[in-house]
Amino acid sequence: MTDSQAFLDDITWTTEGLVPAIAQDAATGEILMMAWMNREALALTAENGVAVYWSRSRKKLWRKGESSGHTQKVKEVKLDCDADVIILVIEQLGGIACHTGRRSCFYRTLKDGQWQENSAVIKDPKEIYS
Template identity: 50%
Template sequence: MQFNTETLRYDAQGLIPAIAQDVGTGTVLMLAWMNAEAVARTLAEGRVTYWSRSRKAFWTKGESSGHVQRLVEMRIDCDRDCLLLLVEQVGPACHTNRHACFYTAIRDGVEVVIMEPEV
């Protein structure tokens, strides 16, 4: 069956959450948003493109930082309302210069930073 971006279930703003996961390590890197055009661009170009809700503009991961996400595989969840992007991450995924955005854990009721910024 040929994929059509219109078969996805977008929210009222026309967006769908996209979870980026490092294909090599399995680390969940980040969560961002895509619209139908961002999904299509990502599939066509092989570099992950998101929709910035704050800037109301497309951003291709790494276009200014060089920390590119190369798409290996895109997966759709059972409700078709969330995407999983298996990516090859070049450099940190997080704007804080950490490998992943999920760098704080709650352990015994205390926030603990479990990942330091990369050099």
Template identity: 65%
Template sequence: MGLNWLNDVKWDEQGLVPVIAQDAASGEVLMFAWMNRDALDQTRRTGEAVYWSRSRRRLWRKGEESGHVQKVHEIRTDCDSDVILLRVEQVGGIACHTGRRSCFFNKLEESGWSSVEPVLKNPEEIYR
């Protein structure tokens, strides 16, 4: 497979595309991140999620510090080709740097935002 498929993605002004990581088995949305062309190409070639860290300004292999890699089952794009969906197996069951299964653990309730998902592992034990 050549790299022409990368030209079909609608990259933003910074050369990035938003990415949603979804559990391939349950359909649960695990996290949101960004990719550049190199991250998306490496993800396809290696079968493990690679993202672009906007804060660190570098490629970020999911799980490079925590061991919680994402094994990619499918790569999809939306109808406008401007959002990527990764269907993944979340190794270790933790996708969030807070030690939770999903990054989407805050729920809007009458009193405001409330954390509704448990911490599965203390982040201090994950990131040393």
């Protein structure tokens, strides 16, 4: 590890070596998604200014937008007071952060004990991931 990566030691990683990362729109403050990062993902994100996450299901690095084209340009990386959550302040290229084709992954709101969709699909995922 280089001195430029010493910041990684300041993070409280889970027992699996992960930290939750929240993507927040730089212009609006809207929370767009949450994903996981390992040390390599965070180091690459900090180095290149483009969001890289760890896919728990695929067990590999996931460069946001690698298949959809909806990359996240990172403007700022923030660490919370307990050093166990990252916020990536980002510019969402293509306007879609969610694999469902919506702007945000947080498109459901609890009302009267039921989840109600509050955001329309911008682009059919079949068109995005063909």
